[in-house]
Amino acid sequence: MxxxxxxxxxxxxxxxxxxxxxxxxxxxxxxxxxxxxxxxxxxxxxxxKLRLAPVAGHLVDVGAESVLAVRPEATDLVARVGAARDLVSPATTAASVWSRGALRPLPRATLMGVPTDPDAARSVLTDAEVERLRSERPWPAGALADDVSVGDYVGTRLGRAVVDRLVEPLLGGVYAGHAARLSLRATMPVLWERATCGSSLLTPLGAGPARATGVTASDSHAPADAVARPPFAGLRGGVxxxxxxxxxxxxxxxxxxxxxxxxxxxxxxxxxxxxxxxxxxxxxxxxxxxxxxxxxxxxxxxxxxxxxxxxxxxxxxVETASTAVVTLAVERAGLEEVTGSGFLVPPVEGRTIKASTFSFRKWAWTGAASEQVVHLRASLGRAREEAVLQRDDADLVAVSVAEVGAALGRPLPRVVDAHVQRWGGGLPQxxxxxxxxxxxxxxxxxxxxxxxxxxxxxxxxxxxxxxxxxxxxxxxxxxxxxxxxxxxxxxxxxxx
The missing domain is CATH 3.50.50.60 (FAD/NAD(P)-binding domain)
Structure with a gap:
């Protein structure tokens, strides 16, 4: 017919x-x-990759738990299905980097980890590394015409430490990938635009040929402050x-x-x-x-x-990366002094987890879910590092508990419940x-x-x-x- x-x-x-x-x-x-x-x-x-699961009797996100509010598409979709009143902002956007044995404040003004103010990076970089960042070098071939990797370009212009200590943990949280293989053009369009113009990568947001609205980011497991601005949005009851x-x-x-x-x-x-x-x-x-x-x-x-x-x-x-999210419900007592939305972990630190989100601090609705327990989570897995995820669930929980505790400088309180969510091949590279x-x-x-x-x-x-x-x-x-x-x-x- x-x-x-x-x-x-x-x-x-x-x-x-x-x-x-x-x-x-x-x-x-x-x-x-x-x-x-x-x-x-x-x-x-x-x-x-959007999913809720009960942990200690309370439904929480075990996949993406926020959306980038600088773009309207996700928040508009929430409004179209009648949930606009449930959109919430993070209670805190103060994130850290677990680097050189301590939690160090993540510079607030960055483009996917590239600081716009070298002095703001002193919390994470050494004095010598800050000076290398400040003495930005030109790309040897001049303005870019062809795509290159993030690691090659940023490392050549601003120094390897910027890549290792700031950019890599951001890319790990967003793409579960590595700077040496990820595209500058696809993952950092603002920096790509500057690179094609031959302009400085340290231009403040909103200045120069590129605008901040072009920042590529993700609603994945990175803390809210992992991308410069604006804050992420969440959904009361979970994305x-x-x-x-x-x-x-x-x-x-x-x-x-x-x-x-x-x-x-x-x-x-x-x-x-x-x-x-x-x-x-x-x-x-x-x-x-x-x-x-x-x-x-x-x-x-x-x-x-x-x-x-x-x-x-x-x-x-197109290569994909597998990841896992370990959600922990631990006794509230003993975590009163914990602040901030969480932390990122640079691969050069040699840790198993790549990030942790203090959900009970980041989202007010999560923090109020129980008077006895609080929820936090760890994420694991980067491209071509599948061996990390070959451990059984109990091992992933154990290493998450141990490393989050090590980052905080003290053991976590008793774990009341835990949930392991595996995302096989979940993130395109x-x-x-x-x-x-x-x-x-x-x-x-x-x-x-x-x-x-x-x-x-x-x-x-x-x-x-x-x-x-x-x-x-x-x-x-x-x-x-x-x-x-x-x-x-x-x-x-x-x-x-």
Whole structure:
């Protein structure tokens, strides 16, 4: 049957029920309220890296626990699902770096760890390292034209200590990556803009050719002050509430949100899409007029292989990092003097954990959850360091308890409860050349009518960037549907 036979209700399938997929579905419904929208999530729950879990009887975030407020996309999404009143600011934004045996205040004015005031870095750097920072050197080849790694560029211009003691712990918290492999252009667009102009990296925020609004950041496990400004925002009751709120809104507006629905294959025939869902023994076939693929790089590569082979090959080459979040509930007594939102750990320190968040200090709602216990968390895992995560849960809890206590200078109080959340392959690595890779992926996908991609692998790993990616894909989907005059379902199959 021709794809031009008449129907008034286009069918859209979104593959992946993380915040990207849920947002894409909502955007499509906003533009086309009559559309038949289906979200297919392969796991048992929606939300992706946003998740709540009970620890000592209280629900807390065990994934991302804040969003960057400098960008509006995430906070706007919260408002769209009726939770604007639950947006909260951190109770404290004073973060530290565990460096050279002590917790040292993180300089407040930085661009992903690069200080705009050398003297502000004296809390972390030695006098000699501060002077090297102050004596900024030009890049040998002049203004940049091609992408380079963060480590090479910042280290050459400002000194290796800035990379080792300030930039690396920030990149570890945001990307779970290493400065030597991560792209300056993709992860630090403000510094990239300055580098292409040949201007100083020490220009204060808001001055010079780059603006602070271009700062790339993440809602991951870094303390709130890990990025210069403005503060992060949270959600009372946990950012992990957000996927459920969006899913509820979708269902209320007639969309279908399915879990345990793994998409095995994506086929195209007669101008429409056929999605094979479920097991090989009992497959289900859904049809759609448009598909938005919102899954990590590896599964996206498999689904795109027959339709956008160059995009599939490029996505298949995107490395991902696995991480873990250990949430601890410990007796309140003994932690009264703990201040600040938490601390970062530079890799050169040789520790196992890469950061710790004092949730009970950072978020008032978390601190008030119990009179007996307080919650804090540690994060572990960087790219190509999977051995750290091969330990069992008990070992990860034990090392987290020991190292957080060592950073504080005294053992933690008795642990009442603990939770280990593992995120296998959870963070795409933005390697040198990543921006060009994404452009090539999108160009190849754009050649296929009714196919779009979105998620953390494209424009940023933080929630606002992921929401923006999904919005872009949804709008392109709506534009495609507007070119269709008719839609039909082949006999024996059913629209999603």
């Amino acid at each position: 021709s794809a031009q036979a008449v129907s008034t209700r286009p069918a859209v399938v979104v593959v992946g029920g993380g915040i990207a997929g849920l947002t894409a579905a909502l955007e499509v419904l906003d533009a086309l309220p009559a559309a038949h929208v289906t979200v297919l999530e392969g796991s048992d729950d929606v939300g992706g 992990g509430r957000l996927p459920g709120l969006v899913a509820d809104e979708l269902r209320a507006r007639g969309a279908t949100v399915r879990t345990g629905a793994m998409v095995r294959r994506l086929d195209r025939a007669d101008g429409r899409w056929r999605l094979v869902v479920g097991s090989a023994a009992s497959p289900e076939v859904l049809t759609a007029d448009a598909v938005v693929v919102c899954v990590p790089p590896a599964p996206a590569s498999r689904l795109l292989a027959d339709h956008a082979p160059r995009a599939a090959a490029l996505l298949g080459g 933005y390697a040198v050349g990543h921006v060009d890779v994404v452009a090539s992926v999108r160009a190849d996908v754009a050649r296929v009518p009714g196919l779009e991609v979105a998620g953390a692998a494209y424009d940023g790993v933080g929630i606002p960037a992921v929401v923006a990616s999904a919005t872009r894909a949804a709008r392109a989907t709506v534009e495609h549907l507007g070119t269709l005059t008719t839609i039909a379902s082949p006999r024996g199959e059913h629209p999603a």
